[in-house]
Amino acid sequence: MIEIEGITKRYDETTVVDDVSMVIEPRTIAVIVGTSGSGKTTLLRMINRLVEPTAGIIKLDGKDNRSLPGYELRRSIGYAIQGHGLFPHRTVAQNIATVPVLLGWDKARIKARVDELMTLYQLDPEAYGPRYPHELSGGQQQRVGVARALAAEPNVLLMDEPFGALDPIIRNKAQEDLLAIQKRFGTTIILVTHDMEEAVHMGDKIAVMDAGKLVQYAKPAEILAKPASAFVETLVGASEKPFRLLSLGRVSDAVEKGTAEGEAIPGDASQRDALAELLWSGRPALPVKGEDGKPLGRVTVDGLVKRAARPA
């Protein structure tokens, strides 16, 4: 659990983060969204004390984050910086091993962990371990950056616009990978982005920041349904709202009884994808199949349109 209490950061006269309080539950993803310059990065960096707050307290599992020296605190918190920030003079394997080496793990344990993470991220340790970052594609570099942040099995992972530089297809994949890994390790993740779509897709809760202030901190559905201010409303994008709402739900939650013609859509696809497929193919209904391939029922245009309406 991360408790942020009345955190403020001032540079000279400008207040960059203004009295922000929020609680991030363990094993959840909190996404911080806001326009550029709204103080997202500064807020994130106060959690691992790359930036020292002017006022306020941050507690990790009940302990003030100032009870340890900064560098020790940072070794216990994963940090994936914007871009990827890989060390250009170190190989992929050495990059991933950074924190375990700082923590003094023994060699065998480090190697096992590096291999595990690389395999998890579909990078063959034999082939990619000895390469240098500049020999990787953008998507691969990004994955190595996240693998490095996860290397010492941190309970908390801070990510600053980790997918910003990726093209849409690779970004989708990276987001799915991260969700899977979060589930698997139960990591508490705080992710900064300026992309509302990403926030809705990834976040258990979304924190909207504007000019240093936290203007709304709520579940995605609530942000979409009841934006706290005109600013949040614009950020959500009025015309996008119904689709964003649909993207929160899985097809399996919208299944109706009955059958339909044509190729079946998997139950864990998003409702938004299902609606898009229905509209595009001009059909009123699609069959739905479970993970085992067995038919679950069908989704209909009418059913989905009802779900896209503003919640009561």
Added chain:
Amino acid sequence: MTIRFDKLGVVIAAIAAYAALVAPFATFRANRIVPGEARSVLEALPTAVGPLLLAIVIVGALIALLKTPLVLRLAASVVALIALAILIGIAGSFLTPAGNTFARISPASGFWLLIFAFTLLLADVLTRLNLSPWARVGVLVVAALAIGLLLISGQWNSLSILKEYANRADSFWAEGSKHVTLALGSLAAAVIVGLPLGILCHRVEKLRAGVLNVLNIIQTIPSIALFGLLIAPLGWVAAHVPGAAALGIRGIGTAPAFVALFLYSLLPVVANTVVGLAGVPRAANDAARGMGMTDRQRLFGVEFPLAFPVILTGIRIVLVQNIGLATIAALIGGGGFGVFVFQGVGQTAMDLVLLGAVPTVALAFAAAIILDAVIEMTATKRRVETA
């Protein structure tokens, strides 16, 4: 078929033609200080050999002039250089009257121009071949071995510069080792002091401008003036600090030369350290802190390795500069190859000047090639991302 000319080749061919046909190949002097008489290629070499050299030069110049394959150009330059190196020795013994120990034969402008022309061709070929750093060092070693072999074989013994050497063999090596010690020692001292100073300047912004300005000013003081400026304080230290004199510290001699070279070396080392550290990608520094490195771990683990190629460039500048500047040390009794240069100037004995100058140039040249290769090796392995 159209004939196509190589741009650089035109220059090389022109120089080679002038050097071989118009300029003198060797100079003959009755003794070491009288003015010399010029000897052309045909006059300086035995009957059949002169035309042979001319033929080699003409063919080589034609190969350089036209657009020809690199291998052919490489062969032409190497053959021409080897022929010149061997034949200048033959000219030496051919022109020396039997039993005469006073006569001096030295290479003349034509010889030097031919060497220049074909070295240019060779350098151009090597550049175009885009050799790896190791290969370049390999070429250097081969060239050094070839020259060493010619020296040991006695092939050049009849040339004036080697006669000067023969008269001073002992002091040549003594001054040579002084020269190298002076150049390398002051470099080492500059690195030991300059690296921490550079790191300090990088971390403490307020210091940076001040330190770099002072070092810049030192750099602009002419070397002789700097020696002069050092005489008084070092003399004072020698007289007043117990034990200083015993360590060899004096107003004149090796100590002021060492201090002057050290002072000149500081600017490139400090400036390149500062520039190198400033060039470390922000993201890498940020990541290092974010991963939980302490300042020391970040310095040695990230900043330093990434700045290393730039720092090495500074060290290369210093080494080449020091090898040259160490020549001046002789003026204040600091020793080194400069001893021969200044003695030669005093006696108007050009050969003696060359005995000091040629090894100095060769050392500087070799140091530049070796350090360039090292820089390239470290830079390619640790290539800095551009993102």
